[in-house]
Amino acid sequence: MEKLIVIDGNSIASRAFYALPLLSNSAGLHTNAVYGFTTMLLKLIEEEKPTHFLVAFDAGKVTFRHKDYTEYKGGRAKTPPELSEQFPLIKELMSAFGIRQFELEGYEADDIIGTLTKSAEQEGKDVLVVTGDKDMLQLVSDRVTVAVTRKGISEVDRYDPAEIQAKYGLVPAQIIDLKGLMGDSSDNIPGIPGVGEKTALKLLHEYGSVESVLEHADEMKGKMKEKVRDHADSARMSKEIATIYREVPMDTDWSGLAFSGFETPELAAMFRKLEFKSLLERLDFSGAGGAASSEGAESGPAEELVVRLVDADNITDLIGALQDVSALHVEAVGDNAHTAELVGAAFHTLEAGYYVPAAVLTAPGAEALRAWLADKGAPKSTWDRHRAELVLAWNGITLAGVTFDVMLAAYLLDPTESSLTLSGIADKYGALHVAPDEAVFGKGAKFRLPEPEAVAEHLARKADRISRLDVSLREKLEQADMKQLYYELELPLSGVLADMELRGIKVDTAGLKQLGDELAVQIERTMTEIYRHAGMEFNINSPKQLGEVLFEKLQLPVQKKTKTGYSTDAEVLEKLAPYHEIVQGILHYRQLAKLQSTYVEGLLKEVRKETGKVHTYYRQTIAATGRLSSQYPNLQNIPIRLEEGRKIRKVFVPSEPGWSILAADYSQIELRVLAHISGDENLKEAFTNNMDIHTKTAMDVFGVAESEVDANMRRSAKAVNFGIVYGISDYGLSQNLAISRKEASQFIEQYFAVFQGVRQYMDDIVKLAREQGYVTTLLHRRRYLPEITASNFNLRSFAERTAMNTPIQGTAADIIKLAMVQMDERLKAEGLKSRMLLQVHDELIFEVPPDELETMRRIVPEVMEGALALDVPLLAEVDYGSNWYEAK
DNA sequence: TTGCTCACG
DNA sequence: ACGTACGTGAGCAAA
Numbered sequence: 001m002e003k004l005i006v007i008d009g010n011s012i013a014s015r016a017f018y019a020l021p022l023l024s025n026s027a028g029l030h031t032n033a034v035y036g037f038t039t040m041l042l043k044l045i046e047e048e049k050p051t052h053f054l055v056a057f058d059a060g061k062v063t064f065r066h067k068d069y070t071e072y073k074g075g076r077a078k079t080p081p082e083l084s085e086q087f088p089l090i091k092e093l094m095s096a097f098g099i100r101q102f103e104l105e106g107y108e109a110d111d112i113i114g115t116l117t118k119s120a121e122q123e124g125k126d127v128l129v130v131t132g133d134k135d136m137l138q139l140v141s142d143r144v145t146v147a148v149t150r151k152g153i154s155e156v157d158r159y160d161p162a163e164i165q166a167k168y169g170l171v172p173a174q175i176i177d178l179k180g181l182m183g184d185s186s187d188n189i190p191g192i193p194g195v196g197e198k199t200a201l202k203l204l205h206e207y208g209s210v211e212s213v214l215e216h217a218d219e220m221k222g223k224m225k226e227k228v229r230d231h232a233d234s235a236r237m238s239k240e241i242a243t244i245y246r247e248v249p250m251d252t253d254w255s256g257l258a259f260s261g262f263e264t265p266e267l268a269a270m271f272r273k274l275e276f277k278s279l280l281e282r283l284d285f286s287g288a289g290g291a292a293s294s295e296g297a298e299s300g301p302a303e304e305l306v307v308r309l310v311d312a313d314n315i316t317d318l319i320g321a322l323q324d325v326s327a328l329h330v331e332a333v334g335d336n337a338h339t340a341e342l343v344g345a346a347f348h349t350l351e352a353g354y355y356v357p358a359a360v361l362t363a364p365g366a367e368a369l370r371a372w373l374a375d376k377g378a379p380k381s382t383w384d385r386h387r388a389e390l391v392l393a394w395n396g397i398t399l400a401g402v403t404f405d406v407m408l409a410a411y412l413l414d415p416t417e418s419s420l421t422l423s424g425i426a427d428k429y430g431a432l433h434v435a436p437d438e439a440v441f442g443k444g445a446k447f448r449l450p451e452p453e454a455v456a457e458h459l460a461r462k463a464d465r466i467s468r469l470d471v472s473l474r475e476k477l478e479q480a481d482m483k484q485l486y487y488e489l490e491l492p493l494s495g496v497l498a499d500m501e502l503r504g505i506k507v508d509t510a511g512l513k514q515l516g517d518e519l520a521v522q523i524e525r526t527m528t529e530i531y532r533h534a535g536m537e538f539n540i541n542s543p544k545q546l547g548e549v550l551f552e553k554l555q556l557p558v559q560k561k562t563k564t565g566y567s568t569d570a571e572v573l574e575k576l577a578p579y580h581e582i583v584q585g586i587l588h589y590r591q592l593a594k595l596q597s598t599y600v601e602g603l604l605k606e607v608r609k610e611t612g613k614v615h616t617y618y619r620q621t622i623a624a625t626g627r628l629s630s631q632y633p634n635l636q637n638i639p640i641r642l643e644e645g646r647k648i649r650k651v652f653v654p655s656e657p658g659w660s661i662l663a664a665d666y667s668q669i670e671l672r673v674l675a676h677i678s679g680d681e682n683l684k685e686a687f688t689n690n691m692d693i694h695t696k697t698a699m700d701v702f703g704v705a706e707s708e709v710d711a712n713m714r715r716s717a718k719a720v721n722f723g724i725v726y727g728i729s730d731y732g733l734s735q736n737l738a739i740s741r742k743e744a745s746q747f748i749e750q751y752f753a754v755f756q757g758v759r760q761y762m763d764d765i766v767k768l769a770r771e772q773g774y775v776t777t778l779l780h781r782r783r784y785l786p787e788i789t790a791s792n793f794n795l796r797s798f799a800e801r802t803a804m805n806t807p808i809q810g811t812a813a814d815i816i817k818l819a820m821v822q823m824d825e826r827l828k829a830e831g832l833k834s835r836m837l838l839q840v841h842d843e844l845i846f847e848v849p850p851d852e853l854e855t856m857r858r859i860v861p862e863v864m865e866g867a868l869a870l871d872v873p874l875l876a877e878v879d880y881g882s883n884w885y886e887a888k
Numbered sequence: 889t890t891g892c893t894c895a896c897g
Numbered sequence: 898a899c900g901t902a903c904g905t906g907a908g909c910a911a912a
Binding site (some may be wrong): 539541542543544545564593594597598601602619622623624625627628629630631633634636637670722723725726727728729731732733735736792793794797798801802804805806808809813841 | 898899900901902903904905906907908909910911
């Protein structure tokens, strides 16, 4: 059965535009109307399964209607540029979908549609018209259904003759009479003033048409009679204008409108350009056409891909081809690379993809393959080399010789990439599609490894994509001037990290358990006290229950609300402390409970029974600024600020008796970086003279001598310095210091008066971000800030603060990463047994044998301070002890 | 899963 | 006038 869908292009585009927030891609192109249009198309294709398709657009500024009625559409607001710039995209999109579009100078889309539906009717074919305009209901017939968008674009009301009868009591042809009487303010059609839908319908039910209503004007009473008589011409003209012209001189032959598959490479490319990531994931672009695949796995006629499943008998084939392997992919199940279960590895050559299951990879017979993996001189590309190295290492296999890692490259090219998956990156950079892992393996409870052939196919395809992306991303890194950052910093660092993590850090589990026991006693005591004050028992961990106790039962004054109820965070509780004794108990309980659950119980769960060590997993591709992050366990947030928590550090001990823990941290690295990149003379001078920066700031901001700076002034100055680094706002500073906004604003003004270079930097960097769309660090690390041009104040302000902060935080990250790579080289070069264990953003932790202590106390600060030459000196302070707590 | 809270730099 | 400090991860409660 043939079925034609005709879309009123202008109408649907503007509906979509106003229904969706003003989305834009990273290039700043607005895409909301395009996106809405696309989702509507996909829905129509799926639900209606049309055999033919057409989108009609208005063309030209003057249509024949204007000749008769110059005011036509006069009241309509001008199309906003954010919408008109999307029309070319929509038209491009239609081509990519393989959908014909049509427009004709001097005619509106309505008329084209009217003409087409008329001919379809005559030929006895079915048409569905999709529009946002109810005027089109006049086209409805037994053959023609009109779908009108309702509230946004996702929902439509479908009208056939019966529906129009039910809703209006009219036949479709009477819709124009309805318009003639009631008019349409959006098109500036007057109708009869004072006649709305209700009156118009009443009149039509009685008289049937505009003409008949006018003829019978004399039968009417009072006001109505007057109105109809006075505006008879207006009504006649309005009806005429509302009537869709169905005789447009055009080809009404359907055969050119045939619609078949749409999942073409062109459409995939279009989606990538528009950054419609979810749609790229949802649709199956791997085959040449066909319907959207719900299976997700590769299906249909895919590209040529020879896949060989390797077993003990044929492994020599792969071994013989190893010199041709350019890329490999190691697959493992589990988020934590240290515990993930190895599935297998795929090896890509131009001739074939080889898949080696874990059992074969680790068994006797694969020695030559493992030797190749460990061969530094055998170059290979990977996706997430860091993870692969860890997974293989835990399976007794060494990985070396990785010369390019696609994931790391994709991260540098856009560190805020929301789907840093091979599938997502392949789509983004125009490599052939590969199904997302969830589509092959399922996720959550539905996770299941399919049969080996399917795994082989998927992993071989991944290895293929890695080798393709290798080529294109190398070039992109060069274009972005990030070659050095990549090859000399990030790529070597990934190996350094893997080494650190594999070594792990020893935990004194007995000491930790004892700490837990002591906490348990205190927690019990504190709970009892809280229940006594509350007069009831409840779950203190539940913000909901706690809120009810504090603000309903005890009637304490509500300070702040969250979107789900009362806020009970520490800031609120501090304010409530004077009102009721229970509050202090709750604060204490929170502190103890955090230590117990996160740092005692949580840490104990991560300790390996066999070695008594924890092996954190540093993530190199998470933070937008270039920092590392740490998981399983997170060793970058071990307590230090409060003494009770700081004791946790006592359980981190050297792995060998007699050794020490040595810690070195950069002093004020971010403010030193700021001094360098802003070039502020005053700030540079402060660091060159190695002054206490907060005291110096206090002296300048408050205009006092060093001897006059009291603790409070220094505290304020410190907060101002933090604020500067974060991208200052008076509100933020006022919150932090609990002062008025006005006072905060004065502080900031004073600061900028004496650090004028800093003010200049802040102004310049925001301007630069607006101009080029991104900011960079000293080592050319990049972060895009598309929202810097947003009209929404919040979004824009956030982007502006980020523009100020990212070069500072990011450059500090660059520097310590450099220090890590250099430190690793230095330890090897000097043949030291000392080991680098941890990085905590501005500090490095080592374990050191006694005979190397003096050397390390000298070398570590030397390397850290010399990692990168700035206009101000870098300073690293070092200390050591028998555990992390003592190394302060 | 999402939201809240809190640990760190 | 708008409502926020920048960057992370983990545990718990409540859907």
